[in-house]
Amino acid sequence: MLPKIELHLHLEGAAPPAFVRGLAKEKSIDISGIFDARGGYAYADFWHFLKVYEAATSVLQSPEDYARLTRAVLEECAASGVIYAETFVSPDFCGGRDLGAWREYLHAIHETARAVAAQGGPELRGIVTCIRHFGPEKARETAICAAETVGDFITGFGIAGDEKAAQPKDFRWSFDCAREAGLRLTAHAGEWGGPQSIRDALADLGVERIGHGVRAIEDLALVDELAERGVVLEVCPGSNIALGVFADWRKHPINELDRRGVKVTVSTDDPPFFHTTMEREFQMLNRAFDWDEGQFARINRTALDAAFCDADTRGRIAKKLEAV
Numbered sequence: 001m002l003p004k005i006e007l008h009l010h011l012e013g014a015a016p017p018a019f020v021r022g023l024a025k026e027k028s029i030d031i032s033g034i035f036d037a038r039g040g041y042a043y044a045d046f047w048h049f050l051k052v053y054e055a056a057t058s059v060l061q062s063p064e065d066y067a068r069l070t071r072a073v074l075e076e077c078a079a080s081g082v083i084y085a086e087t088f089v090s091p092d093f094c095g096g097r098d099l100g101a102w103r104e105y106l107h108a109i110h111e112t113a114r115a116v117a118a119q120g121g122p123e124l125r126g127i128v129t130c131i132r133h134f135g136p137e138k139a140r141e142t143a144i145c146a147a148e149t150v151g152d153f154i155t156g157f158g159i160a161g162d163e164k165a166a167q168p169k170d171f172r173w174s175f176d177c178a179r180e181a182g183l184r185l186t187a188h189a190g191e192w193g194g195p196q197s198i199r200d201a202l203a204d205l206g207v208e209r210i211g212h213g214v215r216a217i218e219d220l221a222l223v224d225e226l227a228e229r230g231v232v233l234e235v236c237p238g239s240n241i242a243l244g245v246f247a248d249w250r251k252h253p254i255n256e257l258d259r260r261g262v263k264v265t266v267s268t269d270d271p272p273f274f275h276t277t278m279e280r281e282f283q284m285l286n287r288a289f290d291w292d293e294g295q296f297a298r299i300n301r302t303a304l305d306a307a308f309c310d311a312d313t314r315g316r317i318a319k320k321l322e323a324v
């Protein structure tokens, strides 16, 4: 098992179904409809997935719940050999974008992450994420939460949710606010939207990384531009295949994007929803494209170089990678 760097992981989306069921039982919340007969999450398509995701998240109601979630997620990361991860955290789900409440949720997440790292577990950083289909107004409140809590844990700002619900330019104020606060920027694009969605995220939001970005493959001029500009893609192949963006692993464009010089990295997105782990992603890439240890070492290095962390952390993680 190789060491791994993961840049694209939604904290709520990484909640194991058994963990969510346990919290639902404790709080007498009936969300039985979101599970299949085998106890996994059940959804029909991406838009239904977003609904199921929000229903699962409804059982997370306190900072203590998020502390437990953070520990459970980091245990899964560690089991896959992840030594450094960045997770999307959303003030929408953590106190309804109230700054005082957000600080309490964040404190619980950060303290748990600190304790896990102190015991030799993965290091974690947080990317505050607004939700596109919640609209630009709520995104502004989210950006203010992010700007007020920038620090050694919150290092980035991003946008997730339904890519078709609004345009990147609608969120310009939020991204400007986050940038001015010193946050590094990423945006989901080129998953459900085509190449133009990626161009718009780059031009209107000024992001340095793109979440997914895989549909750039439909426009080779854009692929060349991404390669030339060194834009990093947070590629989540298992997610794309589970949600039907691509039919199977061999049809996934990650190998072709890499071959054409685009900086690709590998992540799981919402691993239990897609029946995946970082270990499985690496195994499937090995099977589909013959990626070997040298290739995975290159991918790790790209991810570490693009990580939203300080130089000390990068140096520490680089030593761990080199030790293997």
Ligand code: ADE
Pocket (backbone or CB within 6 Å): 010, 013, 053, 160, 161, 162, 163, 188, 191, 239, 269, 270
């Ligand atoms: N939120 C959680 N997972 C997501 C995905 N794959 N795309 C957009 N928003 C998301």
Ligand code: ZN
Pocket (backbone or CB within 6 Å): 008, 010, 160, 188, 211, 269
């Ligand atoms: Zn995502």
